[in-house]
Amino acid sequence: MGITTVGTVGTVGAWSGAARGGPGPDAEPAALERELTEAVLAGAARSDVLRALCGATGRPARLLSARGVPLAATDGGAGVPAAVAHGVLAGTAGEVVDTLDGLRATALPVRAGATVAGVLLTLGPGDPRVRALAGAAVTALLIDAVRTGEESAEAPPRHTPADVVAALRSGTVSPSQRAAAASLGIDPQRPPAGAVLHYSGSRLRAWSTALAWLEHPVQQEARTAWTVVPGEAVLARLRNRLRLMTGDESADHVVAASGSHPDSPEDLARSFTEAERLLGLARTRHVPLLTYDGCGVVQMLLPLPRARLEAYAEAHLGPVLRRPELMATLRAWLAERGSRQSVSEQLHLHRNSVGYRVRQIKNLLGTDPLLPDAAAELHLALAALDLLAADDRRLRGVDDDGAVPAGR
Template sequence: MSTSAGTWSGPARQGPGPDAEPAVLERELSEAVLAGAGCLDVLRALRRATGTHVRLLSVEGVPLATTDGGAGVPAAVAEGVLAGGAAPAVDTLDGSRATALPVRAGTTVAGVLLTVGADDPRVRALAGAAVTALLIDAVRAGGDPVEFSVRHTPADVVAALRSTTVSASVCAAAAGLGIDLQRPQAGAVLRYHGSRLRAWSTALAWLEHPVQQDGRTAWTVVPDETVLARLRNRLRLMTGDESADRVVSYTHRQVVAASGSRTDSPEDLARSFTEAERLLGLARAQQEPLLTYDRCGVVQVLLPLPRARLEAYAEAHLGPIRQRPELMATLRAWLAERGSRQSVSEQLHLHRNSVGYRVRQIKNLLGTDPLLPAASARLHLALTALDLLAADDHAADPQVCGEDEPVSAGR
């Protein structure tokens, strides 16, 4: 594609001004390109007509020519625009807001045209008037029409399903990878907490299942818990961090997995992935190797709630003892063991009389008997809310998650 000024010269080179009509602009730009004007000439004329900076991007979202030297957009965004499945308003990689327009006619594609700034119907119409000229330039520069076909890697497909916009081409690619979006699917996430990061990446690459990886974390789509458990177990074995003489609870923490609710709609998978990520933090905090939406109990009620609501509920029901770790531990054990003083005594390594004393304190401070059905339900929910808050904090702390651990050669 030519970006030079070509042979467009004289007064016509200035192009239409800010009062130009789209039809007039389209005719003049097309004639100019046929006379030898280049892509950059077209963009400059469009800049004068619209009063906004414009950028032409490749099908991968990389700038081909611009009037402001600005950046492009992620490849997935450009592909969505060209496939017709994305909204016209986009965010560029340099933080600008822009309106995107596909520059294509059938299989002939020149790229993606951006007009920088808020969406404006007149600016959009003028930008549309430049499409023909840009296509003529693209065909002339390439000799033959540029064939455009969307190609998705497995990681691209999973990344698209994690977003809120799922194009028809993504659905088709998902089907080719064995993801049947006509049946309920759930977003799933796996996280590696061992020391062999290269082995983890290699194991993911060898999976016969589409995944998107970012460091220690991998996302995928699964139809049910059985598939997720199989993937987790295979990754656990392939990383080689585990051996038969290790403690089981430690072994389980090397690869932790979680999945969100199953949904019939590809567009709802983004929510399922969000649920999975919160459940993953909870699984890690509770030292559970695998946690799914279907098996997370009352956590289902809490997952959609924002942090402030969880905090308020926990404070309302546990406030008087929240800053007393010994009482919180006793309450958890007391509820779990259904009031068995002997079991709590053994679990917390306390004398039976000490357990009784603490339980009396809890009753007095909370103003209720924790074993009463209604009180027990409220306290279980409040403790779960605290667990979810702690899990969110745990997931947000890179030191806790091990993000800074170096990759050792030969490990």
Template sequence: MTSLPAVRPASGGTSRVAAVDPAAFERELTDLALAGAGWPELLARLTAATGRATRLLTADGAVLAGGHARGGLSRACAEAAQHHPAARVRTQDGWTARAVPARAGGRVAALLLIAAPAAEAHVALARAAVTALLIESVRRSATGASRFGDGAGLIGALRSGAGDAAGDGDGVRLAASRFGLDLDRPHCAAALAYTGRHTRTWATALSWLERPVEQHGERAFTLVADADDLTRTRERLELTLGAGTVLAASGPDSTLAGGYATSFAEAAALLAHLSRAGTSAQLPFADAGLLQLLLAVPGSRLAYFVRHHLGPVLDRPELLATLRLWLASGGSRQVVSEQLHLHRNSVGYRVGQLKTLLGVDPVDPGSSAVLHAALVAMDLLNEGESPYSERVLTAADGSS
């Protein structure tokens, strides 16, 4: 747990503040909030009553009102403050205060900071202001939820990371609750693809899923609880569209606090890999093996790895195809010969070329593992579905 800096005891004005009845003050601010007063006005009234500056932060420490953008708390400090009745904190701009958690049900919706030195009388008035601040929070959440419109808008916001921005979280939660989703509990981003010809039926089948879905032609995105839920979703779609016509992949577990953008990007990358490989209809992140690691590597590093280990043959598709089958078959000349329709001697000649150009023996266990990883990394980059923006592979002759 993050240590919280000490705050000096309050001095001066405490007796005047103590004379203010917290219950009456709470009623006053609640009436203001119900009449439409926003956070700035409510905080100004609290500051006038206590003689102390105030700030309102999100539960993870971002500034909502009463300060500038860099005047919040680190996520670790904010999380520690959530578990204390009036934690002593220091903001990122050096402001010392006591933090009062604003709870909505069992969840901390915000942190109210009152400047040090702050005695218990100051803290009592800060607590009295919480109800009014939450009323405004609910009003803003309802307005924010309307920004996401239908299920497609909600999923689009999560994919773009808009739901992670300060002030958006409550709106996203409210929009998700309309579909029975609690985004504070882990969910997996899911990417779906239709391989058939009945595109209108595909759109209809997606609308029957009773969950938020964003469709982009033959691809679609949604949320699932786990790998079993991914299977159920795919099978339900195939009841309408036909067996074997839907591909499905999922990203790692995420929560709203952790962000869904990366999970959706990785689900899309796994879906692209699944489409290319054609070996199965479904690929949950938990079963992705080596891809779990490679998806977390920036594209520039992947490109370097590929160039370093495959550079001399990047412009030789026939050698890449031979290498891929050679590794997949454990070095079986017969399998490669049958799959590529080559004479066994031609396979031997190509393997000899690979050894010469790459400088390693593909049969060697250590070399084969590295070469396999390089081929998978190359596929990720060529599919253009890496969660990162760098997508450049340079062949031996310098072409991209």
């Protein structure tokens, strides 16, 4: 194969089948790389490189920007979706892609460190030899990008796992973040649930170290960490591992919660919001782990705005709502299913005092709290109060020890 230069501007000359191996089936990748590199150093343009590659492979060649837009092509064809180009450059897409004009092509990233020249396509089905020959053109195209100052300013950013989780929480996921999520094992077609964990112990450095050692992508803000999980079993393992790694004796120092399973990555934002509300509820109730599937009737309350929750609690608890001693007795009475002895021990009250308070509650509410319908309504109203309290704590951004989480 021969490459000639004319004057001070280098061009790739005619590729003769008889000259030094020719561009056909006998072309060798190493020789092609050397010839193309020398030609570009002598002044050949990227369009010349693509024509030479086309001659060597017998297939059309296209160079695309980081957004999948054609920069040069031997056939004047189309590019690929931006998400596909980002995936190729991030190493998360397959070698064979479909172009916007409906053709199959082998795709190679043309990048080295911070230098990104784009995505190189050779049209046709996957073929190891064609891929090797296309790889021989990468160095020349990178040299051309540096020489002409046309490095792609559109190169997809390299997102950290924390960046990916933050994007999933916000519900605004860019194509490059979607590709980064895929590289972390987050399937866009079957997204996992949003999850949140909170640490209330004293070993914050151990907590941060333990989070850094997890295989899961994690976004941390002080005592709180967000991640994604496929199910309750995984969340339970994560919580237990973090508890052991922080070295705290108390099992309650790490609390975890997860939201519902979304139908799309965009719906993950809702799942994370559910997880945060359930975390607040778990901490209020002193429960170490609470999931959407395991929270019972609370599922009905999670989508409701604050005003609706307040109205429901007021409607069913109004007469005793501002009587802390009666509220505590009502909770215990429902939890212990009317056992005066158990309530007496739990609240440190005389049995007669428990009886007196229960009679007050019945008179004020106008019903027996243990009747099935009344009990269901009261349980739901108490859950609404707990959610409101959890939201208050979350919105204030103050932990149990008075510390304000980072970012507040």
